[in-house]
Amino acid sequence: MALGLGTAAILLVVLLWELARPTVKRALARGRLIWVQSRRPSGPAGYDPGRERRAEQRARVLLRSCIDERDWAMYRDLGFLRVWGTQRERGRGPGGHASYAYLIYPHKPLVAYVPQTGALLNEYCVAFPDNTRPYGSSRLPDSDDVLAKWMALAADERRLIADANMHLPGRQVDPARVRRDLTRLARWERERAAGDEHGSDRADGASERTADPRGADCADTLHA
C-alpha cells in the first residue's frame, strides 16, 4: 500500500514537473535577461529622441560656425547645401559658370548635377560611420554629417569621390525630389538676390554682398 502510494506520488511529481517545465524555463530565461540588463552599465543606450535633438542642435551650431553665412541660410531654409565642384576652374562652362555642383543632404548620397541645365549626373554614396557607436548608433547627427561631407568635399573632393560608391541618379534620392529642390533653390536665390538688391539700395550701394553671383546666375538658367 505504502509502496503504491509512494510510486503514485513520484509519478505525480514527475507529471507536474513535465507540465510546469516550459513555464519554469520561460521564467528563468526572463529572469536571466532582466539580470543581464541590470548588470549593463547604466549609460545611455538605445534611441533617445531628446538626446538626438540636443546633439543635432550642437551640430547645427558647429556647422554654422564653419560655413559661409549664405550656405548656412541655404541649409537652414532648404535642408540641403549646394557645393560647387572644385574642378570648376578647369571645367568652367560658357559664361564662366561652374560646370557641375553637388547637393549635400544629411545621410543621403551626394547628388552631382549640372547647374546650367539641371541635369543630374551621379549619386555618390558616402557615409561617416563612427564604429565606436557611443550611444548605440554609428550615425552622426544630421548637421554633423553635412559638415563632414562639406569639409571633405572642400578639402579633397577627389579623395571623397574616390571613397564613395557611385551610382546613377535615382538609386537612393528620388530625382523628382532633387528637381523640386533645384527649383526651390532657384527661387530661394532669386528672393535672396532681390533682398540683397533692396538692401544695397537702402545702404546706397555700400553694403557688401556675400552672395556668390554665380549661384543666382546658374539657378536662373536651371529651369528656363
Add this chain to the structure above:
Amino acid sequence: MKLLRMKPGHGEIVLAEGDVDVPEQERELIEAFRRELDAGMWAAVPTGSPGARREAELVKSFAEVPREAERVIFFPRAAGGALETDR
C-alpha cells in the same frame, strides 16, 4: 586651439584645448591628435574668417595644422555606402 570630435548622439565634444605656444599644452594637443588619427579619424581644419570665403583642409599630422588655427575637427573617415537603416 581646440580639438573637437563629432560624436553620434552627442554632437561635438572637446578632446583637448590648449595654447600651441605653451610646450606642455602643445604636447597634450599632439597626443590627443595622434590618438584620434590612430583611431581612424579624419582631421579637418576650418579656414577663413567671417566675411571671407570659408574653406576646410584635411590634415594628416599636427605639423600640418596652421599655428593660428582655432579648431581641428575630427570625424569618422568616409566609407562608401549610406546607412539608411542604422538608427
